[in-house]
Amino acid sequence: MQLQNLTAISPIDGRYRNQLASIDDASNAPKLDHYFSEFALIRYRVWVEIEYLVLLSEEGFLALSAEQIAALRKIYAGFDVSDAEQVKNHEKVTNHDVKAVEYFIKDKMDAMGLGDQREWVHFGLTSQDVNNTAVPLSWKHALERELYPRLDELIEKLRRLAMEWEPVSMLARTHGQPASPTRLGKEVMVFVERLEHQLRLLQQIPCSAKFGGATGNFNAHHVAYPSTDWIAFGNKFVEERLELRRQQFTTQIEHYDDLAAQMDGIKRIGTILIDLCRDIWTYVSMDYFKQKIKAGEVGSSAMPHKVNPIDFENAEGNLGIANAIWEHLASKLPISRLQRDLTDSTVLRNIGVPFAHFTLSLRSIDRGLGKLVLNEEKIRADLDANWIVIAEAIQTILRREKIANPYEALKALTRGAARVNQDTFSQYIDSLEVSEEVKQELRAVTPFGYTGVHPPMAR
Structure with missing residues (x-):
């Protein structure tokens, strides 16, 4: 069958694609295909190769005019699916994805009349100099443009609800x-x-990259131009042009330690969000929240009355999948035999999968929060049915007054009792040998006001 939403094997590219991909530029939907698709990987590789070529020119290794540099940058700025297909056509012959990118750029240079400069493309590089800069760059953009803003939005929404429900x-x-x-x-x-x-902890972890030749020592660069400070060149390229952190001592591939730390950080956030989903689900089950009803929607195929908290359930499920994959990626990627093996390559192509499941969960939580309707009547009824909880307050005040064994007295009064209500405490307070002032203080304690203190909630 031809690939489409209905025939995709993964729900990320099937059922949920419209919630995750760039349907149109005006949509507020995440545009994860801009960062994690095969198209995106090819485009970011082209981006890295061209910016490397530009820096070589600026450092005097070849001569490109300002107009030629602008034209070269348009190759990745205007990169489209037809361009990606040209790269894939080269790959059918080369059976090597990065070499196919090199040949694609050389074709473009030939068409621009720059054929005499074409051998500067991929000069001295190994594939991982391109992959281990292209992937961190796309990852950085995905974090900064998709994940961080959406987490900030969720946090702000929760803060507004906290302030609304503070009383x-x-x-x-x-x-x-x-x-x-x-x-x-x-x-x-x-x-x-x-x-x-x-x-904030997650945002402090740098997006790191490797750039240093076949085994990290600029061997080919150095043998061709031994007087050039290639370490300074590499630092300038990675840190100034790509705005990534260049690892100084590497094998053929990057360490992936910072990437693993970021994945562990996102996993911790996912765990917190699972906790949130379960708490809200429980409050819904306790009837502390009702849910807004949308015309035409069905809660159960059998029970017409049901309005299920499906947004929080979907979020919890997607967070579970995301966390499982983050955990594997974070434990696998930093491990490579000697100077490199290829196990990171296929694994690294999957970083968009947990990112997508995590993003789906954020959208589900946002929808779910928007449906909640506070049921204060039920919340107050639960408080009124549980006067037993002020036993802590009563015995604490009595401790202050140096009354003997108040904890034990309140334990005997309340623990296992068939019914404890306001009258139970009124009678107990009346029986105490304390001043009338203290008795009035004790009578003023109710489940509705016994809520302690907390810091201000304003931003």
Whole structure:
């Protein structure tokens, strides 16, 4: 069958493609095919090869005019599918993907009247000088243009909800049991703080690249031009032109340590988001949240009443897949036999897969949050049904007043009791041998107001 959304093996390129690919430039959908497709990999390789050629010219190895440099840069700036197909046609002959890119650029140079300069393309390089700069560059762009902004948007949305729900007192549950009340907004801020911290840690990890010849020592460059400082040239190319961090001592390939650290960082964020999804799912199951209904949608094929929290379930599922792949990539990529083996090549082609599943989860969480409708009546009813949780407050005040064994007294009063309500505590407080002032203080404690303090939530 011809490849299309319905015949794709992976749901990333099938069911979910419209949520992940560049349908049109005006769409707010992620454009992951710009960074992780075969087309994207070829384009970024062309980008690296041409910028390398330009720097060689600027350093005096060949002479290109400003007009010629501008024309060369248009090759990758205007790179389209037909160009990629030309590269693939070369690959059918060469059976080598990077060599095919070299021949494609040489064809373009011949057409531009630069045939006498064509052997400067890929001068002194090995394939990994191109791959280990092209992939980090596309990865960096994907992080900066897709992942970081969308995480920032999610964090900001959660912050707004936290501030909106800050006044809402809510029964907490530790070990699944009723516990000291909290505020709904503060519980959302827990995730804001966690996500924000992990995102900032992730952003501190550099996007690293390898550029140094067949075994990392500029052997071919040095033998051809022994008086040139190729280390300075490589640093300038990678760090100034591509805005990546150049690794100084390498084998034929990059270390992948920073890339692995980034993947571990994204995995931690994914784990936090799974925690968020499960908490909100549970609040929905407790009826603390209703969900907005969309006309025509079906919650169950059998039960007409159902409105399922499917966005959070889908997000959790996609995060699980993403985390499993991130974990494999992060543990596999930094390992290579001696100066190189090829196991990184096929693995590296899959970095867009967990990125896509992670991106899908962000979109699902965003949709799910937008459907939530706070059910304060149910939240207050749960508090009213659990006066038992103020036992902690009562015994703590009594400790302050130096009353003997208040914890044990409250334990006897509340633990295992068939029913504990406001009257239970009123009668107990009346029986205490403390001042009337302290009794008034104790009577003022309710599940609705016993929520402690937390820092301000303003930005």
